[in-house]
Amino acid sequence: MSIEENQELKEKLAELQEFVSNNRDVREWKRAEVVRLRLLGVNYQAIKQRLGVSTSFIAQSQRKYKERGLAGLKLGYKGSKTYLTDAEKAEIMVWLYPRERRNISELERHLIETYDLVFLSRESYYQLLRSSHLTWQKGNRENPRKN
Numbered sequence: 001m002s003i004e005e006n007q008e009l010k011e012k013l014a015e016l017q018e019f020v021s022n023n024r025d026v027r028e029w030k031r032a033e034v035v036r037l038r039l040l041g042v043n044y045q046a047i048k049q050r051l052g053v054s055t056s057f058i059a060q061s062q063r064k065y066k067e068r069g070l071a072g073l074k075l076g077y078k079g080s081k082t083y084l085t086d087a088e089k090a091e092i093m094v095w096l097y098p099r100e101r102r103n104i105s106e107l108e109r110h111l112i113e114t115y116d117l118v119f120l121s122r123e124s125y126y127q128l129l130r131s132s133h134l135t136w137q138k139g140n141r142e143n144p145r146k147n
Contacts, residue, residue, distance in 0.1 A: 001023055013039055019070055031061040031073040038062055085087070089128070097124040 016036040023029045030051055044055055045136075064072030066125050084092070095110060096102055104125050111117045119125060 009039060015070065019073070025075065028074055030057075031064070034061040035060050035065045035073065040073075079136075083119070084115065087132075088115060092128060093132050096129070096134060102129065102134055 013036060016032050016039070020029055020032045020036060023032065030053060033051060034047055034053060034057065037050075038058065041049075044058055046053065047058055049054065061073065066072075092110070093105075096107070104122065107125050107128060108118070111119075
């Protein structure tokens with residue numbers, strides 16, 4: 001191994017070590033650890049036993065690292081786009097607030113008529129009511145059985 005190759009290997013190992021030590025996502029950590037161990041010369045069988053991964057996972061992680069560097073080890077999923085902007089949520093809170101009682105069907109109707117939006121899950125409606133400090137059972141601000 002030439003001096004340049006040895007220096008390059010040390011830099012890659014340092015880069016991977018920093019990524020591994022600062023990463024909180026187990027999936028990304030495993031990918032980086034696989035690549036780091038392979039650079040150190042650890043064989044597939046030892047990595048499989050040590051990390052509980054498959055041979056294809058090791059090969060894929062190495063390939064992604066060679067093609068894209070550390071970016072190839074990071075997860076591609078960024079989450080889904082939100083349906084409502086912060087301004088629209090604020091408008092909904094203003095709409096919810098004046099009345100003492102709101103229920104899910106009123107909120108659902110308002111969202112359809114105003115924003116042409118229907119949530120797939122009822123939990124989204126519950127979250128809107130929760131954030132406006134209304135309960136979703138009857139849309140009461142307080143529990144009626146409190147006293």
